[in-house]
Amino acid sequence: VNVITLVTRESRGFYTVQSTLEYKLLKDDKDAHFSCEVSFSVPGAIRTMESHSINITIHYPTTMVELWKDSPQGLVKEGDTVELRCQGDGNPPPPFIFSKEQPDMVLESRGNLLTLSSVSRKDSGIYQCRPLDSVGQAEVKGEVQLTVHYLDPAVVVPKDSEVMLKGENLVASCNALSSLKTVTVWYKVRIVKTHHFIAAIGSLYILLS
Numbered sequence: 001v002n003v004i005t006l007v008t009r010e011s012r013g014f015y016t017v018q019s020t021l022e023y024k025l026l027k028d029d030k031d032a033h034f035s036c037e038v039s040f041s042v043p044g045a046i047r048t049m050e051s052h053s054i055n056i057t058i059h060y061p062t063t064m065v066e067l068w069k070d071s072p073q074g075l076v077k078e079g080d081t082v083e084l085r086c087q088g089d090g091n092p093p094p095p096f097i098f099s100k101e102q103p104d105m106v107l108e109s110r111g112n113l114l115t116l117s118s119v120s121r122k123d124s125g126i127y128q129c130r131p132l133d134s135v136g137q138a139e140v141k142g143e144v145q146l147t148v149h150y151l152d153p154a155v156v157v158p159k160d161s162e163v164m165l166k167g168e169n170l171v172a173s174c175n176a177l178s179s180l181k182t183v184t185v186w187y188k189v190r191i192v193k194t195h196h197f198i199a200a201i202g203s204l205y206i207l208l209s
Contacts, residue, residue, distance in 0.1 A: 001021075001022070001023050001024075002021075002022040002023075003019060003020070003021055003022070004019070004020040004022070005017065005018070005019045005020075006018045006019075006020075017038060019036060021034070021036075025056065025058055027058070027060050029056065029058060030057075030058045030060075030091055031055075032055070032056070033053040033054065033055050034053060034054050034055075034056065035050060035051050035052065035053040035054070036050075036051045037049070037050045037051070038050075038051075057091075058091060059091055059092065060090060060091055061090050061094075061131075061133045062088035062089055062090030062094055062131040062133055062140055063089060063090070063140060064088065064089045064140070065086060065087070065088045065089075065096075065129060065130070065131060065140050065141055065142035066086070066087050066088075066142050067084060067085070067086045067087075067127065067128070067129045067142030067143060067144045068084070068085060068144055069082065069083070069084055069144060069146065070083040070084065070085040070113070071083045075147075075149055076119065076146065076147065076148050076149060077148065077149045077150065078119065078120050078121060078148055078149070078150045079118055079119070080118075080119055080148075081115065081116065081117050081118065081119070082115070082116040082119050082123075082146065083113060083114070083115050083116075084098070084113070084114040084116070084127055084129075084144060084146070085112060085113055085114075086098070086112045086113075086114075086129035086142055087112060087142075088131045088140070088142075090131060090133050093112070094131040094132050094133035095111065095112075095131075095132050096109065096111075096112050096129045096130065096131055096132070097109075097129065097130050097132065098114040098127065098128070098129050099127070099128050099129075099130075100125055100126070100127050100128075101125055101126040101127075101128065102125060102126075107127075112129075114127070114129070116146075119146075119148050120148060120150075121148050121150045121179070122148075123146065123148050124146055124147050124148045125145075125146060126143055126144070126145055126146075127143070127144050127145075127146055128141050128142065128143050129141065129142050147179070148179075149178075149179040149180055150177075150178065150179050151176060151177075151178045151179075151180075151182065152176050152177040152178065153176065154174055154175070154176040155174070155175050155176065156172060156173070156174050156175075157172060157173045157174075157175070158172065174186070
């Protein structure tokens with residue numbers, strides 16, 4: 001900080017004061033206001049006059065980036081629309097480039113928002129965003145891991161109807177591929193036939209985790 005003050009006495013006896021501030025602006029000064037104050041002594045008092053304040057707009061490149069899942073809240077499942085939002089600390093806020101690792105591909109986005117519609121398990125992976133104002137600096141990027149959960153249709157084995165003798169043991173399996181731990185429920189439905197209608201009556205429920 002350097003302050004240069006010049007006081008000039010005019011021919012009529014008035015004084016002109018000129019004070020110059022030399023200040024190296026920092027990133028933290030983006031919200032600071034500058035003003036000056038002039039004081040002079042009169043008999044029995046000190047009079048003070050203050051100028052209006054000015055704000056200086058400071059431009060600086062992005063040095064830190066954060067990327068997060070904006071929606072949906074909680075776990076993501078197949079068919080959801082996912083929004084990833086990127087934010088940096090540069091001023092003015094820079095545009096961003098979004099990409100996905102493995103394979104490395106640039107994705108179409110709008111400003112600082114990436115929208116993935118009707119996601120599937122293939123959309124799982126690491127997503128990145130990079131500011132365009134960080135050229136020439138060390139790589140600045142934000143990353144987030146996206147996991148799309150899924151549950152495939154259940155398959156029962158045996159697949160077809162079985163003819164068995166009374167007293168035999170029925171062995172059946174229920175298989176489904178899932179990204180999370182599943183809970184299996186078995187139902188037994190008894191078909192009742194009459195001359196007028198056919199009804200299905202459920203009577204057995206077995207819960208397996």
